[in-house]
Amino acid sequence: MPQLPPVSDALRHAFSPVRFAESATKATELLTSHLKQAQERQAFSSYPAPSPEEERTFWSDSDVWKDGRDGIFANVIARSNHLHDPRYMGHQVATIIPETASTGMVTDMLNNGQAIYEMGPSNAVQEDLLMSEIARMLGLPEESGGILCHGGTLGNLVALMAAQRHVAHQLGLDSWQDGIHVFPQPLVVLVSERAHYCIARAMRTMGWGAEGTVLVRTNHKHQMCVDDLQAQLKRVFDQGKRVLAVVGSSCTTSAGAFDPLEDIASICKRHGIWFHVDGAHGASVAFSSTHRHLVNGIEHADTVVLDFHKTCGLPALCTGVFYGRYTQSFLPFSQHAKYLWDNAEDEDWWDTGKRTFECTKRMLSTRLAAIKAEFGWGIWAELVDRMWALGNVLGAMIETRDGWELAMKPEANIVCFRPLCPDPEISIDLWNDVIKCLRKMHLKRGSSYVVMTEFDGKVWLRCTLMNPLTDTTDFETMLQEFEALLPMAIKSFS
Amino acid sequence: MPQLPPVSDALRHAFSPVRFAESATKATELLTSHLKQAQERQAFSSYPAPSPEEERTFWSDSDVWKDGRDGIFANVIARSNHLHDPRYMGHQVATIIPETASTGMVTDMLNNGQAIYEMGPSNAVQEDLLMSEIARMLGLPEESGGILCHGGTLGNLVALMAAQRHVAHQLGLDSWQDGIHVFPQPLVVLVSERAHYCIARAMRTMGWGAEGTVLVRTNHKHQMCVDDLQAQLKRVFDQGKRVLAVVGSSCTTSAGAFDPLEDIASICKRHGIWFHVDGAHGASVAFSSTHRHLVNGIEHADTVVLDFHKTCGLPALCTGVFYGRYTQSFLPFSQHAKYLWDNAEDEDWWDTGKRTFECTKRMLSTRLAAIKAEFGWGIWAELVDRMWALGNVLGAMIETRDGWELAMKPEANIVCFRPLCPDPEISIDLWNDVIKCLRKMHLKRGSSYVVMTEFDGKVWLRCTLMNPLTDTTDFETMLQEFEALLPMAIKSFS
Structure with missing residues (x-):
């Protein structure tokens, strides 16, 4: 031996x-x-x-x-x-509520992977209970529920896989079993041209290529044009294609625009189309009585994705995939389409691995539980209200300040802006280059962290206000720094 | 204002x-x-x-x-x-090295999401450096490298997406752009019948359905039969299908068998097929001079997946996707196949988001950095050696103990065993039910945590020895408990 x-x-x-x-x-x-x-x-600087x-x-x-x-x-x-420095105004990642990091230490230690109930009894149950609770806070119906997963990109893929399976079942097919070749027509997703790239990435991952994603035009407020949605739908039908889902963005990544969910929902309803809301960044406005109206119509969604690691103060990755009908959460991965039998008792709610892409998961629900127990869900409304107020104030500051232009009046905590071109002789392209250079200079020499984006052929400076301790003085300093650097940036191109 | x-x-x-x-x-x-x-x-019990x-x-x-x-x-x-209780002998999730939970608290606080370099300069650079370092410890060539992602299921999907893109390029096609309909022939993956379900899940996710996965028979040691691999390849070619990849398991999930990578590699080489190693659980043996031989041949792999949250003592999820040729890590997601130009300078190694499914990620590399700095990589060899010694000893104990049978002599820290059926009158199915019942009783009344699996028509008790503090006395107690409960389990069926 x-x-x-x-x-x-x-x-x-x-x-x-x-x-x-x-x-x-x-x-x-x-x-x-x-x-x-x-x-x-x-x-000296937040970054x-x-x-x-x-x-x-x-x-x-x-x-x-x-x-x-x-x-x-x-x-x-x-x-x-340094996201906790109030001068952090960069990307859409949470300045976390500090004690959620302590929770993370607890769950990292326990490491209950949760694919099956026994590998995480407390977190599996919390996940089921809390996701149903939050689904209803979003406005979803009584029979709603959801699962937690690692990130919005994965969450959106899972939601679209549910939609694809649903379309297959409508046709009496099973794409999970027989592959996407089984569809007699190509499937497409319709989504705003300003949406996050992960929707297109999901369609490519699922095998539909670039043509799997149809971009719908946006209006001057960067919201999906309902007229164009209808025109695109007609075009898609005329081409003999079938719609996998229409995706509303709440909000778009670039400028923070909220698509008109109510209108999209009614079009989806009329055509029997799966309605998905990518609310990774902004579905959390549903928790605030002040801003909830931005997602009116979300209650009709078949699926909603929300990143708690964006506007809810939690560390990455922690994403909720919500289903209007809980039983549909078994769609993406179940080998046998039990949900068709309409017999929810057959589904083991306690083995979350049956409904998630991941086999082993982090104990994500414990973080939600700690938030609920320590602060109550109200803390999310506080966070949203503060971030949105910061967006509103920065937008107003830029609107009224000489020498600056705003891409749009902010609907969220995202503000896109740029110095006005002082000289009509300077071409659009050249001015774009100046702004790129300005941002680069500011990254090195400025005290705040500001990023950049590009749309309508223009380069924009872009702030996402994730840190509740950011103040108007930070905005003032940031704008002054850009103004001080601008002449140098212009000079470097002359 | x-x-x-x-x-x-x-x-x-x-x-x-x-x-x-x-x-x-x-x-x-x-x-x-x-x-x-x-x-x-x-x-009273670990669970x-x-x-x-x-x-x-x-x-x-x-x-x-x-x-x-x-x-x-x-x-x-x-x-x-309670994974830190030495009587935990259940699933394949790490009993973490406790201080990696402190590291998790640090990174949860900083929350540097890392999609682009600026959102995580230190962890983006660490990821690139450490993944190259670990790739070479695995035996991969000088030009190897890799990325970190959230979990083995995702890691295997990403590796197979790289392989799929590679096959497309060989045919002068681009499946990422044009979808999988572009392939003139169906693509399949060949993998051991004992492999983890996530390989089939990846193929289904990519749109290939159940037929996308061809199962290769295993021998009495649960290893992929090279003869059957060749026969299946011939069959696949005869059917006019094309191979996306052959996947070697290091090791299989059920019984912990290591496929003969050397043989598989040479078959792949002969046919120009992408060779992927799913080493989620056991590729870490490469770090141990005692057990490295189990993955001989891994050095020829195009891609390798390794879960650091399994046998490397880190909290979930933390998975490495390694590429034999670093530049191929740009294959799965790049919209433009720059890598084809053979100009590695064009690839921005610092923006890891270009090569990962996730846009925002957790700061996974910091955990690897803390391990390297505090213990040196040697701690992984210590862990593997201990876990494998535990598997070896438990296997020997069962082999020599009256009234027990072993599914196979353990090659890893996974041991499958069951009480011998005392009565030839009892049918195979009934005895399976007895063992299921026995395990259920033990879950409630036993002091250790042991799981179950099913293969060759038989139900087996199954231990994965993840906790280095587990000792032979824990095995002795566990076996005695099962022996004490067995008569009751038998009785409940008579």
Whole structure:
């Protein structure tokens, strides 16, 4: 019989509870001090802006690795984008409610992977209960529910897979079993031309290629044109194609526009089309009585995707996929289409792995549970109201400020703007280049973090206001910095 | 001009660094004590086994939600599957190296989403550097590299998407652009009949249906039969189909068998077929000089998937997708097939979002960095050696014990076994039912956590030895418990 050697010193050391306590205490200390410094704007800028090459050189130096875990913690904190600095106004990733990181430590330790109930009894049950609760907060009907998954891109894919399976069943087919070749007609998704690229990516992943996505024109407020939706639908039908789903954006990524869900819903209803809402960024307005109207009509959705790691203050990735009819959550992956029998009892709600792409998952629902228990869901309305107020104020500041233009009056916490071109001799393209250069200069020399986008042939500076501690003084400083850098940017092109 | 109201008390409270420190200190305290209790086997069982209904009743009680975050922490810890209890011998999810949970707290706070370089400079660079380093530890060539993603199911999908694109390019086509209808022949993947279901799931997701996956027979050691692989290839060619990839399992999920990668590699080479290794569970043996031989041939793989949250002690989800040729990591998602120009300079290695399914990601590489800095990669060899020794010893114990049979001599930390049927009058099906019942009884009354699987028409008890502190005495107790319960299980069927 082989003898089991004793646990090695290295392993005993690594698994020691005392050692864990030391590392967690160190992490707590470093993060608490980081939070204070960031919130007090102590650094020169919210974003230390090393070039990729500089960063690579730093981490390629073997000395960096000599201070162990604590050294990595300190260096990674110092060399990251500081979302808790109120001057962070960049991308759509949450400035997290700090204690959700403590929850993350708890769940990382327990690591209950949850594919089957036994591998995560508490989080599997919480997921089912809380997702139903939140679905109803979104306005979905009594029989709604949902699942949690890793990210909006995956969430949108899963929702569209449900829609595809549904279309197959309408035709008496089963695409999960027989592949997409089984469809007698090509399937397409209709979505706003301003929507996130992950909708097109989902259609390509599912095998439909670029033609699987039909872009619908937007109006001057960047919202999907209902007239064009109808025209595109007609064109699609005339071409002998079939619609997999219409996707409403709540809101678009670029400018933060909310599509008219009510109108889209009624068109979908008329044609018997699956109605999906990509609410990754903004479906959370449903939690705020002030802004809920932006998603009126969401209650008719077959599926809704919401990233809690965007406007709900949670760390990435934590995405909800909500189904208007709970039993349809078994559509994307079930080998046997039990849901057709209309016998919900056959579905094991407790084994979430049957309804998610992932086999093992992180304990995502525990974070929702901690939010509910500590703050109540009301904290999400507070967050949305603050972020949206920041968007509104920055929009108004730019609208009334000399020398600036606004892409559109903000409907969300996203603001796109740019300096007006001072000289009619300068071409559109050249001015775009100036703005690109301006943004690059600001990245290096400015104190805030602002990004960029491009639409209508124009390059725009773009702020997403994710940090509730951002204030009007931050906006003022940011605009002044751009104004100070602008002459240099112009000069570099003359 | 709209005035910005002051930050609400609720938000100021939620974002307070002091409050974060309190929550993190509380979490540290609870987890340290949990670790001690779990490692000392203080509870009656490693798994509190509430039924889904009991668990649902518990969380449906509004009183549970009154103790705030600390109450949730305490209840979730108490009501989870305790992987740090040495009697945990269940599914393939890591008993994490405790301090990786502290790292998780750091990265959850920073939340640098990393789609583009600026949203995570340190982790984007670490990812690129460390994935290349680990790729070479796996034995992949100098030009290898990879990306991190959320889970093995997603990692295998991404690898197969790369393979599909590669096949398209060989034919002068572009499936990402034009969809899978562009292929003149159906594409199939060949994989062991014992492989994880996510390979078939990937093919179905990509639109190929059930026929997209061809199962290759396994030998008595549950390894892919090379002869049958050749026969199946011939059959596939005769049917006018084309091969997307051959997938070797390292190891299979059910019994932990390692496919003969060397043989598979040479067949793939002969036919010019993409060779993918699903090493989610066991590719980590490459880090151990004792067990590396199990993946001989992996160095010829085009892609390899490895879950660091299985045998490398990290929390879920943290998966590496490795490419033998780094530039091919741009295959799955690039709209323009730049890699064809053979001009690697055109690829922005620093914007990892171009190569991952996810747009926003968790800061996965920081965890790898902390492991490297604190322990050196050697800790993975320690882990593998211990887990594999445990598998070996449990296998030997069962082999030599009266009244038990082993499905196969363990090649990994996975052991499948069952009590021998004492009476030839009992049918195979009935004995299967007895074993199912036995396992159910043990779940409720036993002190360890053991799972179940089914193959060759037989139901097996199944241990995966993920916890380095598991000892032979735990095996002895577990077997005695099953022996004590067996007569009752038999009786319930007579």
